[in-house]
Amino acid sequence: MTKTLLRALGGETLATPPIWMMRQAGRYLPEYRATREKAGDFLSLCYTPDLAAEVTLQPIRRYGFDAAILFADILLVPQALGAELWFVTGEGPRLSTVTEQRDFDALRPAGEVHETLSPVYETLRILARELPDTVTLIGFAGAPWTVATYMIAGRGTPDQGPAHALKDGNCVLFEALLERITAATIEYLSAQIEAGAEVVKLFDSWAGSLNDEDFQKYALAPAREITAALKKRHPGIPVIGFPRGADTRYAGFAQATGVDCVALDNAVDADWAAGHVQTDGCVQGNLAPEHLVTGGQALVDETRRIVAAFSGGPHIFNLGHGITPDADPDNVARMIDAVRDR
Ligand code: CP3
Numbered sequence: 001m002t003k004t005l006l007r008a009l010g011g012e013t014l015a016t017p018p019i020w021m022m023r024q025a026g027r028y029l030p031e032y033r034a035t036r037e038k039a040g041d042f043l044s045l046c047y048t049p050d051l052a053a054e055v056t057l058q059p060i061r062r063y064g065f066d067a068a069i070l071f072a073d074i075l076l077v078p079q080a081l082g083a084e085l086w087f088v089t090g091e092g093p094r095l096s097t098v099t100e101q102r103d104f105d106a107l108r109p110a111g112e113v114h115e116t117l118s119p120v121y122e123t124l125r126i127l128a129r130e131l132p133d134t135v136t137l138i139g140f141a142g143a144p145w146t147v148a149t150y151m152i153a154g155r156g157t158p159d160q161g162p163a164h165a166l167k168d169g170n171c172v173l174f175e176a177l178l179e180r181i182t183a184a185t186i187e188y189l190s191a192q193i194e195a196g197a198e199v200v201k202l203f204d205s206w207a208g209s210l211n212d213e214d215f216q217k218y219a220l221a222p223a224r225e226i227t228a229a230l231k232k233r234h235p236g237i238p239v240i241g242f243p244r245g246a247d248t249r250y251a252g253f254a255q256a257t258g259v260d261c262v263a264l265d266n267a268v269d270a271d272w273a274a275g276h277v278q279t280d281g282c283v284q285g286n287l288a289p290e291h292l293v294t295g296g297q298a299l300v301d302e303t304r305r306i307v308a309a310f311s312g313g314p315h316i317f318n319l320g321h322g323i324t325p326d327a328d329p330d331n332v333a334r335m336i337d338a339v340r341d342r
Pocket of ligand 1: 021022023024025026027036042069070071072073074075091092093140142156203205322
């Protein structure tokens with residue numbers, strides 16, 4: 001097998017870890033900004049397969065990453081379930097909210113998400129044809145808790161307050177919403193795999209705001225359910241879990257959920273994770289994205305430190321969160337050189 005990313009996910013320790021980057025197709029790249037302008041707005045870019053495939057391929061051409069992540073967004077699932085979704089430039093996403101039973105009753109069944117999401121599957125089919133055969137194609141979805149935080153609040157929130165309030169105030173409705181998102185996510189990721197995704201990643205960006213008991217119920221359990229359902233339908237499909245902010249709860253996450261790889265955010269110490277998380281299998285991460293803005297020797301030193309910390313086991317080099325629009329594209333090349341030519 002020539003695909004290094006799949007080898008690492010299978011548990012192999014490689015002399016040079018495969019590399020890709022969260023948000024690798026994004027506003028820090030002039031070619032992305034040009035294609036986005038052509039598409040008009042962000043959602044049109046997501047739903048136009050030729051253009052979504054084009055921006056997915058741009059960072060592969062420029063840098064030679066070992067994996068390409070589908071260009072889409074975690075908020076397409078709420079939209080496919082019937083929520084209204086729009087993006088306010090410079091501010092972020094806005095959605096119609098789910099806070100009462102009648103909002104929930106207006107949502108579509110999980111099995112009906114494909115009508116909205118079919119352009120995403122077409123993007124994957126294009127990519128499966130066009131990617132170099134050493135590059136792994138990654139599909140993704142938001143994890144149910146993270147997606148629910150946006151559906152309940154109608155926007156991003158610093159503390160996920162509205163979602164916590166619904167969980168505590170109307171737990172029956174909250175759990176019904178989580179179950180609907182879980183079922184839709186299984187349908188969506190399964191269709192992504194059928195369209196050519198070779199790995200899928202679950203982004204639980206707000207997992208860190210759950211207390212231990214809620215983390216078990218609303219982060220671990222849905223990840224386990226989604227992973228088990230996908231592996232039943234698609235035996236051998238690797239799953240990457242990203243419970244951002246899980247802190248010490250990263251330890252045991254892979255065993256508890258069945259994911260093949262745990263993506264670490266940059267708050268996690270690499271040496272600690274090598275001893276407490278990588279012991280269960282492959283880890284991904286975890287350079288702080290700020291280094292791609294600031295660059296210099298610190299970028300090189302920190303990249304090398306992370307590679308060295310994880311060199312005793314399976315590792316996929318990545319950032320601890322998405323690259324930001326103010327990052328310098330030249331720093332990305334420096335980071336890759338520091339990983340590959342030590
Ligand atoms: O990583 C990739 O290159 C693949 C594409 C991808 C996007 N979003 C494109 C995007 C992926 C995997 C995501 C995941 C995503 N989306 C998450 C989970 C990961 C994380 O960042 O924690 C979340 C929470 C979202 C929701 C979302 N999408 C927000 C809050 C925003 C606005 C903030 C921002 O960065 O502008 C988006 C917009 C978005 N999604 C952009 C991109 C490239 C920027 C939109 C633009 O071009 O204007």
